[in-house]
Amino acid sequence: MPATIRDIRRMTGLSVATISKYLNGGNVLPENRTKLEAAIRELHYEVNELARGLVTNRTRTVGVLVYSIESLFNGTLLRYLGEALRRLGYGVLICDSCEDEEVEAQSLRFLVNKKVDGIIVVPVSHRSDFLQPAREAGVPVVLMDRSLDDEEHDCVKIDNRMAAFRAMRLLLENGHRKIAVICSACEYTGVERCKGFLDAMEQAGLPVPDAYRRCGRHAMEYGYQSMKELLRLEDVPTAVFMTNYEITLGAVMAVKETTYRCPDDISMLGFDDLILSQVVEPKMYMVVQPMKEMSERAVELLMQRIRGREAEEPPVEILLSTRIQEGNSIRRLA
Amino acid sequence: MPATIRDIRRMTGLSVATISKYLNGGNVLPENRTKLEAAIRELHYEVNELARGLVTNRTRTVGVLVYSIESLFNGTLLRYLGEALRRLGYGVLICDSCEDEEVEAQSLRFLVNKKVDGIIVVPVSHRSDFLQPAREAGVPVVLMDRSLDDEEHDCVKIDNRMAAFRAMRLLLENGHRKIAVICSACEYTGVERCKGFLDAMEQAGLPVPDAYRRCGRHAMEYGYQSMKELLRLEDVPTAVFMTNYEITLGAVMAVKETTYRCPDDISMLGFDDLILSQVVEPKMYMVVQPMKEMSERAVELLMQRIRGREAEEPPVEILLSTRIQEGNSIRRLA
């Protein structure tokens, strides 16, 4: 049904080779160029990317695979990634892993079979097995935000452990000693940020009772539940460090349902400033990741790999730095 | 580099036709099946979807084009859409229009050129021009959430005007007479919901001063700014109706920065319950859309179009009903 190159040939009398050349930016005689432009317009001709991809084995398309499309964190990342890629003339295929390793593996194969030129992944899996099809097909992969346990990969992220460690200074310098943490035990960033928390506490010579260490799911509900439990302890902490956006959300919600007030009764330090912090009273202190820069660096790195495929250089790990968003959620203790 | 059907032929001695048949679920002799499975495993063979699509002209892939990937509303929709489509064995290509008609038109062409079997669109444009390439290529399109001005299309949405009209009863029955609205003037849903608001006010015989009618951008900032202005009026309204998620967010934020308290000084009725309402104090009354059902109906409708392409039936418009999420944000006036 749609017009093909042969329809253009019929209309212009030129050969398919010439037409193809023109379509790909080659030089043709001015008069032929005019004829071609007219024919293309008239026929509403559009290149069949399937056919083109089949022969060139390149599609000028990159795949992005995120662990959950519903997460605001990923939404933000996707927007910046899309902008950067479009600027370079690349199309973007977004896939959702639905927090499921099975779906993730399947989606990765899907992207490889669609012959994308490269893939950016914010993974749900911890091991690199699922990347095998990409490797076999020679499709470069760049990870974002999360590393994998078993191998080095091209990856753009923050130094999670250090970021958490540094952020903890805010609480410590304000005189807090009884500090609890709520983090995700299920993924790379949660674990690292928890380590940073523990580093800081240890260096300060402070104990961390088991009851102050809530490591569970990466979910609002978990933050909510954990905060409730912390506030029901006999010895309630004076401050809580929450290591991701969803958990921060849940914890804020929990406090609001009690008679405890932030920062008077409980100080709070959260992670990832994604709009929400701005509607919540009091304004949260937050560790903020450079979402835009992270996206741009990931695209940049991927482009290097796509172009310089010959250079089988070792994996690159790019660490970006975080900043602290100031708020009113931390009380200065005597 | 990757294995092809011919590698399998070399390995099994079977013909490409037989192999292709097997790959597409056809019957082959048990011993051949065994051989094939072994070869495929050993070669890590994966179908080249480009080649397959080129000949079949179908890709078992549908495209989803949303006006902004960053919006929580779309994130939620995308998750449900993805689940439904995957269940049917369809791959999903997600594209972001970045709130830009230019990008939207370009993305639509991208999807058409990738030969998706159908497209689901939550549009940013108001007119159907950008859908032309899909129409020419015979690719069915189903709209979600928003209609287009100039033409009927297959569309799954709520009855925005009626939903707003009904929701207003909540305010009216609680004795409110001075009611303001903050809505988006830029897109279909905002305009319709505003009409519903006006219908309700008119039927109740209540005036709506211009100052009570804030129709602007679909953005948190607009909700914030508008609410601030409303609260600075000489004659402050007793209640405000906010007609989308972002505006609701901004309005809540604005109130929190004043000495006004909800619901004591100002009653609030919002739209779209996306997690946030749960962290905000007091709990908001909200108009809630059936996101999951909407997604499933859209997929269902698209599938009908994809299968029964022969039946050039007239456009179908599916209207789903909303419900009210109860909260504590509305005060009963004497």
Next chain:
DNA sequence: CTGTTAGCGCTTTCAG
């Protein structure tokens, strides 16, 4: 059930 063969629409040598 299996094999042969002719394309899908495009790019890409290689002559002219």
Next chain:
DNA sequence: CTGAAAGCGCTAACAG
């Protein structure tokens, strides 16, 4: 600069 021809990897008749 232009054209003829080969073929990317796969499916789909059609014969056997």
